[in-house]
Amino acid sequence: MLYVKELYKSYEAGKNKYQVLKGIDFHVAKGEFVAVMGPSGSGKTTLLNCISCYIPFDRGNIRLGGMELAGMNEEALARVRNTKIGFVFQDFMLLDGLNIRENILVPRIVQGEVGAEAQRLADQLAAMFGIGHILEKYPAEISGGEKQRAAVARSLINNPLIILADEPTGNLDSKSGRAVIETFNNAKEQMNATIFMVTHDSFAASFCDRVILLKDGTIYRQLEKEESRSGFQDQLLDVLKEMSR
Amino acid sequence: MSQTINMKQMEQKLQKADRKQSRLYLFCNFTALAIISAYSALMLSPTVQRVFPEGGDSRKQMYMIFVMTLAGCVVFTIYALGLFFRHKSGQLGILMAIGTSRRRLAPGLFREVMLLSGMSAIAGTIAGFPFVWIIWHGFRLILVDSSDMALTFDFRCLFISLLFMLLVVGFACLTAWRYLKKTNIMEVIREEHINEPVKEPGRWCGPVGFLLILAGAVLGYGAPWAFQAWFHMYSPPWAGVFYAPVFPGLYMVMLHTVVHGWRRHKRNPYKNIISRSMMKFQGRQTVNNLLVVTLLIAGGCFAVFYLPANGVSMMMRYASQPYDYFYKYQADQDVPERDEVEALGKEYGLTFQEWGECVYVSLGIGGSTDIEEEGMRFRVEYVPMLNEARVLSEDAYRTLTGQEADVEPGTYLSVTNQEETSLSVNQSAREFTNMVTRTQLDTEFAGYLHYDLLVDDMYCCVLDNDDYDRIAEGLTDEWKGRIVQFNVDGKDSYAFAKAFYNRFVASFDETCERHRHYDRVSKIRYDEAGEEYWADTFDAATVSYENSDSFMFRQFWVYQPDFRILDQNDYLRNMSVLFMMFLFIFLVCLVTAQVVCYTRCQSIALNNRYVFDDLRKLGASPAFLDKEVRSQCANVFRVPSLVGMSGMFLLFTMILYANDGRITRAEWITMGVCLAVLALIGVMIYGVYRGSVRAIKGRLGI
Numbered sequence: 011m012l013y014v015k016e017l018y019k020s021y022e023a024g025k026n027k028y029q030v031l032k033g034i035d036f037h038v039a040k041g042e043f044v045a046v047m048g049p050s051g052s053g054k055t056t057l058l059n060c061i062s063c064y065i066p067f068d069r070g071n072i073r074l075g076g077m078e079l080a081g082m083n084e085e086a087l088a089r090v091r092n093t094k095i096g097f098v099f100q101d102f103m104l105l106d107g108l109n110i111r112e113n114i115l116v117p118r119i120v121q122g123e124v125g126a127e128a129q130r131l132a133d134q135l136a137a138m139f140g141i142g143h144i145l146e147k148y149p150a151e152i153s154g155g156e157k158q159r160a161a162v163a164r165s166l167i168n169n170p171l172i173i174l175a176d177e178p179t180g181n182l183d184s185k186s187g188r189a190v191i192e193t194f195n196n197a198k199e200q201m202n203a204t205i206f207m208v209t210h211d212s213f214a215a216s217f218c219d220r221v222i223l224l225k226d227g228t229i230y231r232q233l234e235k236e237e238s239r240s241g242f243q244d245q246l247l248d249v250l251k252e253m254s255r
Numbered sequence: 256m257s258q259t260i261n262m263k264q265m266e267q268k269l270q271k272a273d274r275k276q277s278r279l280y281l282f283c284n285f286t287a288l289a290i291i292s293a294y295s296a297l298m299l300s301p302t303v304q305r306v307f308p309e310g311g312d313s314r315k316q317m318y319m320i321f322v323m324t325l326a327g328c329v330v331f332t333i334y335a336l337g338l339f340f341r342h343k344s345g346q347l348g349i350l351m352a353i354g355t356s357r358r359r360l361a362p363g364l365f366r367e368v369m370l371l372s373g374m375s376a377i378a379g380t381i382a383g384f385p386f387v388w389i390i391w392h393g394f395r396l397i398l399v400d401s402s403d404m405a406l407t408f409d410f411r412c413l414f415i416s417l418l419f420m421l422l423v424v425g426f427a428c429l430t431a432w433r434y435l436k437k438t439n440i441m442e443v444i445r446e447e448h449i450n451e452p453v454k455e456p457g458r459w460c461g462p463v464g465f466l467l468i469l470a471g472a473v474l475g476y477g478a479p480w481a482f483q484a485w486f487h488m489y490s491p492p493w494a495g496v497f498y499a500p501v502f503p504g505l506y507m508v509m510l511h512t513v514v515h516g517w518r519r520h521k522r523n524p525y526k527n528i529i530s531r532s533m534m535k536f537q538g539r540q541t542v543n544n545l546l547v548v549t550l551l552i553a554g555g556c557f558a559v560f561y562l563p564a565n566g567v568s569m570m571m572r573y574a575s576q577p578y579d580y581f582y583k584y585q586a587d588q589d590v591p592e593r594d595e596v597e598a599l600g601k602e603y604g605l606t607f608q609e610w611g612e613c614v615y616v617s618l619g620i621g622g623s624t625d626i627e628e629e630g631m632r633f634r635v636e637y638v639p640m641l642n643e644a645r646v647l648s649e650d651a652y653r654t655l656t657g658q659e660a661d662v663e664p665g666t667y668l669s670v671t672n673q674e675e676t677s678l679s680v681n682q683s684a685r686e687f688t689n690m691v692t693r694t695q696l697d698t699e700f701a702g703y704l705h706y707d708l709l710v711d712d713m714y715c716c717v718l719d720n721d722d723y724d725r726i727a728e729g730l731t732d733e734w735k736g737r738i739v740q741f742n743v744d745g746k747d748s749y750a751f752a753k754a755f756y757n758r759f760v761a762s763f764d765e766t767c768e769r770h771r772h773y774d775r776v777s778k779i780r781y782d783e784a785g786e787e788y789w790a791d792t793f794d795a796a797t798v799s800y801e802n803s804d805s806f807m808f809r810q811f812w813v814y815q816p817d818f819r820i821l822d823q824n825d826y827l828r829n830m831s832v833l834f835m836m837f838l839f840i841f842l843v844c845l846v847t848a849q850v851v852c853y854t855r856c857q858s859i860a861l862n863n864r865y866v867f868d869d870l871r872k873l874g875a876s877p878a879f880l881d882k883e884v885r886s887q888c889a890n891v892f893r894v895p896s897l898v899g900m901s902g903m904f905l906l907f908t909m910i911l912y913a914n915d916g917r918i919t920r921a922e923w924i925t926m927g928v929c930l931a932v933l934a935l936i937g938v939m940i941y942g943v944y945r946g947s948v949r950a951i952k953g954r955l956g957i
Contacts, residue, residue, distance in 0.1 A: 124259060
């Protein structure tokens with residue numbers, strides 16, 4: 011589904027050049043729920059931004075559903091972002107002027123006119139994630155957890171190849187955070203969605219099938235969930251402790 | 256829900272939700288265009304153009320302040336646009352992030368931007384005209400009305416508004432395009448939170464800035480003098496560059512204000528750390544804004560000082576005038592004699608006392624003058640028949656003034672005002688010339704006599720009686736004249752003064768229809784040299800009896816009499832167009848400055864909303880938040896106001912001093928009035944500051 015090969019990315023700040031990603035290699039299979047963890051500055055968000063095509067990368071390959079993202083023009087990248095990728099952001103990024111149903115439909119609206127069928131799909135997704143009762147409300151009128159579930163619904167409206175989530179629980183309390191992670195789980199189980207999530211939260215990561223641990227721009231280790239969720243979380247915490255030494 | 260929804264409908268919905276942001280942008284655009292449209296309408300109106308002397312300082316002043324206002328308006332429209340896009344970028348970023356191509360976003364964005372900027376610009380341009388009309392007629396209704404003030408428009412002023420409108424719309428489209436061109440979507444999304452910190456200079460920055468301002472002011476003001484004294488050349492147009500240090504100086508002062516502030520809190524160095532850091536992180540724009548506000552306030556003060564500068568000296572002059580009526584006329588004119596004047600006075604129940612009159616002659620007077628050479632250079636040369644001078648004999652002067660005037664034969668005394676500030680004094684004449692017989696009288700300067708009423712633009716000299724008789728021999732009536740003065744016994748009558756004035760003007764023929772700067776001796780000299788006399792081809796150097804009640808006539812007619820009650824009562828009426836224009840300029844500058852301050856404060860609050868939220872979460876009390884908001888706003892309002900007002904006051908003082916090398920009594924009083932005006936401006940600014948604080952607190956929910 012998603013192949014990342016020898017990915018390099020650097021930033022320049024004044025006269026200094028910082029190499030943030032130093033040859034990242036991994037792949038995510040269809041229907042897999044993968045998290046990326048690592049200390050601050052390890053390159054998690056940069057990796058996600060490169061896969062999202064938000065920022066250009068220096069070198070390497072990113073293939074999504076058989077398509078090579080490097081070298082695509084702006085128009086084609088926009089199309090990929092719209093039809094092949096679903097996005098969930100830490101700060102929800104819902105449009106304040108639209109109600110929740112319209113927000114869920116935005117990726118469809120930018121494709122052209124949205125009719126009754128798409129609206130039915132939006133309603134179904136909302137119902138599936140427990141936000142069916144707030145479809146007519148505006149973002150300012152609902153809680154953070156509800157906003158994030160609406161964002162997950164939005165990310166699925168175009169039936170994308172993959173959902174990219176950047177710290178989706180970062181702005182939420184633990185209860186709302188858990189609800190959002192369960193929403194991802196629902197999407198994975200009921201729609202066979204592929205999810206790639208950057209997180210700091212070992213609890214959220216413990217729901218994933220696999221966790222990629224980044225350190226200083228390289229993959230430190232990849233852990234597969236082979237036991238219970240809590241056992242996996244303990245394992246993650248141990249590795250994170252080891253990484254910080 | 257089963258309606259369809261498309262991109263356009265979605266954009267419309269988003270625009271509707273963004274009304275608050277749009278309103279601020281619309282308001283700023285509308286205000287800027289209304290100000291520019293109103294200013295240019297008034298500036299180019301025939302009413303104003305007629306009154307402001309062509310090439311005169313007041314006209315230059317008007318244009319200069321217009322440029323400053325224009326700069327202010329450009330800054331705050333750009334700024335309002337920046338604010339609008341900061342908010343808009345969040346929306347654009349989200350749409351781009353979820354896969355909307357730039358091509359798909361462009362039509363809606365350009366439509367919105369063009370609609371907002373175009374609509375507000377057109378509305379502002381149109382509103383400028385009724386705005387001027389209302390202010391002008393309000394002024395006429397409340398203060399003074401005269402035929403001079405009939406407001407007419409020259410619709411060429413629309414070109415200026417149109418250009419500005421195109422600039423506003425063009426810049427809005429350019430900004431939209433710039434946002435769409437950004438390739439880094441994360442940058443677009445985060446635009447709302449991008450800060451523009453300034454590089455932190457040392458604490459020397461502000462004091463050095465002040466020194467630069469002072470140096471610029473002194474160098475700029477002294478440059479013309481230095482060119483003339485040291486290089487014998489007129490100050491070239493580029494000499495304005497000597498004022499240049501003022502601008503980096505101002506920048507440094509504002510930078511110091513933003514980065515350090517002017518108060519040291521040694522005991523508690525963290526006292527203003529939050530408000531200071533908020534300003535610092537928006538530093539670049541804040542400094543630019545403070546600069547523009549300073550210049551606008553200084554420009555406004557410059558304009559408003561014109562009123563007391565002119566008014567006080569005139570009012571004092573009227574009050575100190577020793578005679579109610581003073582006039583002079585050519586001997587060949589049919590001006591009413593004493594009995595006719597007294598008969599007219601009787602009609603108004605007036606009798607006169609202290610009647611005095613004397614004769615004088617007009618002679619050519621020699622003097623040193625600048626002769627222009629190539630490349631702005633000049634040489635000082637003595638010219639025997641330089642100008643026309645009004646010359647009295649010792650006896651005539653004594654009769655008129657009651658002062659002793661002992662003039663040695665072969666010398667002359669120059670008549671000047673009590674404070675010796677008149678520029679119409681000649682100390683270098685070596686001879687007087689009878690312009691009919693061309694006989695000359697050798698002479699030399701022997702000192703001064705003082706009589707304010709005799710001081711005008713023409714030199715006035717007193718000769719020994721015998722010298723006077725000798726040089727006046729053979730003069731025709733056109734070179735002779737009479738001076739009359741008298742007081743009213745009891746209370747004077749404006750109606751009489753008006754009737755007498757009309758009769759007085761009507762008694763002159765067209766040979767006296769001359770501008771006060773039209774010099775008959777110079778004219779003869781130019782004609783004899785086969786050169787063209789400048790006043791013959793200069794429209795502004797003409798007057799017409801048809802407009803004998805107009806400002807221009809009363810200001811510039813060569814025989815304009817001094818009728819105290821008439822001048823006093825009509826002063827405001829005669830000066831009304833000038834006063835109105837400068838009052839208008841002042842209002843425009845002040846309003847523009849305050850709008851810039853207001854929007855700056857709003858944006859600081861909006862940009863730092865999250866800081867206030869965090870402070871609240873950290874347990875900051877409403878009183879603390881209130882203090883932080885006040886501190887922010889105070890910095891935006893206080894320093895530019897203080898620097899602008901005090902800077903202009905100092906410059907004004909320098910100008911008053913440089914006029915004649917000292918500060919006269921009238922000038923001291925003028926300065927006092929100006930200080931009172933500054934205090935009033937301070938109160939007005941404080942009012943806007945309070946309003947800004949209230950608005951910000953409302954937005955932040957404090």
